[in-house]
Amino acid sequence: MASARLTPNGVGAALAGDTNLRPIVQVVNLRCVNVDGRGTPRSDRWRGLVSDGAETCPAMFAGQLSDQARSGLIRRGSVVQLDEYVINMVGGRRVIVVLNLTVLLAECDIIGNPVITPESESSNQNNPRVEQFNGARQYGLAAGNPSPTRPNGNVPVFQPSVAGSSLNTPTRLSDKSPVFQPTAQPSYRPAPSYKNQGAIAKNEAPARIIPISSLNPYQGRWAIKGRVTAKGDIRRYHNAKGDGKVFNFDLLDSDGGEIRVACFNAHVDRFYEVVEVGKVYVVSRGNLKPAQRNYNHLNSEWEITLERDSSVDLCPDEDSSIPSQQFNFRPISEIEDTPTGTVLDIIGVAISVSPSTTVQKKNGTETLKRIIGLKDMSGRSVDLTMWGDFCNREGSQLQEMVERGVFPVLGVKTGRVNDFNGKCVGTISSSQLLIDPDLSEAHTLRQWFDGGGRDASTQSISRDHTPAASRNEVRMTIAKIKDEGLGMGDKPDWVTVKASIIFFKSDNFCYTACPTKEGDRQCNKKVTKGTSGLWVCDRCDKEFPECDYRYLLQLQIQDHSGTAWVTAFQETAQELLGCSALDLITYKENGDPRFAEIMLSCLFQDYLLRLKVKEETYSDERRVKNTLVKVERFDPAAESRHLLDLLSRSMASY
Structure with missing residues (x-):
């Protein structure tokens, strides 16, 4: 049978935290663990022991490796190279969590004299539950084969009872040593760990910094080091649990890995002032969740949500190996x-x-x-x-x-x-x-x-764009809107007109509106002043000392083909006039000359006006209403480019 050379002291170096090492080790024990108890191939995970020929260590294989173990590509005796892995503390013991590996030899004799230490032995026995897959025990046995298997031709399988086992005596996997394979579980005795006293308590040892790309939900303690490339504003929200607030920031590390970090409610107060764009931080103890692709385009499949025990520590030394920003520009x-x-x-x-x-x-x-x-x-x-x-x-x-x-x-x-x-x-x-x-x-x-x-x-692709011959964003003259009978259908028509504003109705250009907010929206219903001098809203059934003023502007436009009346509401009218309705009515009531200046400054100027054309019924009379939804000052250079584009498309169609 083939043999291979294992990495000397590979297990010890990996346990010491050298994740840059890619040790070659041998799988000397492998079994399946049904995570959810259903026993389906999709729910299994695999654990076992890996050896460098002298020392062994418990290993847990990530879910993406389950197919290789299930198919037999990875089995007892396989020689593999650990490409990606992390070290976790499980029950006070160090365990290698294998994220990715390369199978060098699928089958091989046991190499060297690997010692099953008490730590490795106990970690293989601390679960009293019988774990099965396809009806077969998975203590180094082939799936579907209830009979014991031998690692080589002359090594028997040793199955001691509890009374005959000694947790303090190392067991060797060699030509002269039996394979330890328990049938009864000994009493659980945890190995020494951090004490709950002194400078470092249990679960308070410094976490090891790993690349962002290596983050996964199987890890317990972790830390990442990255530069803040973006920081969002504080956003407030309301859901079934009540009101809340949140902000996000993005981290980039020296390997090019990016990830988004979210802080909610009390953690906003803790970290918002701490985090600064461009600074380098070490972030640890967060909850990993799948990234929401509708709002997150970073290259990580996870997002971090900071919790009570999370920490965000500023690195005093500037790390020049971490770039300031990373882009993925699209044409x-x-x-x-x-x-x-x-x-x-x-x-x-x-x-x-x-x-x-x-x-x-x-x-x-x-x-x-x-x-x-x-x-x-x-x-x-x-x-x-x-x-x-x-x-x-x-x-x-x-x-x-x-x-x-x-x-x-x-x-x-x-x-x-x-x-x-x-x-x-x-x-x-x-x-x-x-x-x-x-x-x-x-x-x-x-x-x-x-x-x-x-x-x-x-x-x-933003203006005058007509996909699939849509009538939206179509350039038209005022006469053509009337001639083609736009707005008479079930849905409104959207057109763009190049025209001038020739007249404003300055008497009633705004109305008094209710300032009450209903959830995230303002009422905006028209209010009237009552006998008490307060403003009354019939819809909200409330009175207010002050009201809001909102635009309801009637204007007349003209091009070379004719004239038309157009209505401009709050946002569009404010964009056109450049001031709020409250300011404008204050100017008018005080006789301020700025009122006339603002109104006259918009007259007889060329604009590109986007109109919503829809037939409405008012006082039992049906008529077409033109609503101004967007206004842009006429740009001769942009208009020339538009005309050249029209000529180019017209010539290309012949």
């Missing part, structure tokens, strides 16, 4: 076919920046919004929607650069794809924006843009 052309909600990295040249506007979210709170136009060498451009503080930080810097004629390269780490306006990418709390980053992709884009890419024709 803009690929975003066109990417599912909504996908989180990804993109990079492009910023060719346009819209002014920052204030919009109201569904929960009644307000936030900032800004649109950035990006293009790359794929022949496509896309809208990047900035939210919140990004508008004032990177957004203001980008706007200033573009207005000076400098078109910077913008890298986006962790953006989310949405389909609100064709296909767009929006920032989330953990996003990062890098202006002119020192990256090879950025240098390549800069050379392309300066070498002719500035004037290259591109097609937007």
Whole structure:
């Protein structure tokens, strides 16, 4: 029978914590453990003993190795190389948890004189339950074969009783020593471990740092060392358990492994101020859960949730082996076919920046919004929607650069794809924006843009995008909307019109609204002032000393084909006028000249207006209503590119 050379002192070195060593060892005992008691192949795990020819140690094989053990590729006598493994403390004893291995010899004689130490022997007997698989005991026996097997041709199988066994006497697996195979379980006596006193107590010894890629649920004590590449804002939520809060941060280690760490409720207060982007930390004692791929695009299949015993310790020495960031940029052309909600990295040249506007979210709170136009060498451009503080930080810097004629390269780490306006990418709390980053992709884009890419024709996947000949986002004239009878169907039609605003109804441009919040949403029902001087909401049946003011703006638009009346509600009207309804009505009531300046500044200006066209019934009269849902100032350069794209597509169709 074939033989092999085992790694001298391989077991001892592995137990000492040298996970960089890939020792060659021999499996001298193997058995199956039914984890859930069903006895199905999907529920089994395998444990046994591994030997370096002199010393043995208990081993537990990860679930992904069960198929090899079940098929017999790994069996008693197999010589294997341990490619990935960790050391766990189980019942006060060190156990090698094998994550990945290479089978060098599937069958081999027992090599050397391996000693079964009392520690190894006890760990094989501390479970009084009889563990079976396919009806056969798995104490080194072949599945389905109830008769004892011999490791070689002349070694008998020794089966002592409890009275005849000695846990303090080593047993050797050699040509002259029997194979220890108990039939009755001795009383359990744990090996010495940490004492509950002194500087280090039980379960308080420093955890060994392992790569992020090696994390798995089979480990007990672990620690990882990584640089914080992103830190999200504190988010509040409400579910069946009540109100809560959470924030996330991402870690990157020297091997390129990434993982997301989540902190909930009390742990937010513990760690939010501790964690800083760019710093290196050692994180230990967390709960591993499968990563949620809808919100997490990091390369780890796990996420960490910090708990009461978790620790996040800052490393005083800066580890230069850990990179500051890791990107996986996608071309803009690929975003066109990417599912909504996908989180990804993109990079492009910023060719346009819209002014920052204030919009109201569904929960009644307000936030900032800004649109950035990006293009790359794929022949496509896309809208990047900035939210919140990004508008004032990177957004203001980008706007200033573009207005000076400098078109910077913008890298986006962790953006989310949405389909609100064709296909767009929006920032989330953990996003990062890098202006002119020192990256090879950025240098390549800069050379392309300066070498002719500035004037290259591109097609937007965000604006004027008409997949499958949809009528959404179709350019039309005002006369054509009426001629084609848009809005008469079951669903609304969406069109884009290039037109000017020629008139505002300035008498009733807003209304008094209820400020009450119902869960995450504001009521916004119209309120009236009662005899007591308080504002009364008939819907909420409450009175308020103050009310909100929300836009209900009626305006008339005109293009070369005709005119039409359009209604603009809160967010869109505020984006158009650039101020809140409360400020504007305050200007009007106080006779402030800013009221007239704001209204007149929007008249007779060209805009790209996105309209929702739908027939509605009002006072038993059916009529088509045009609602303004998005407004953009007319950009002659962008319009020229749009017309060139139309010509190119028209010529290609002939």
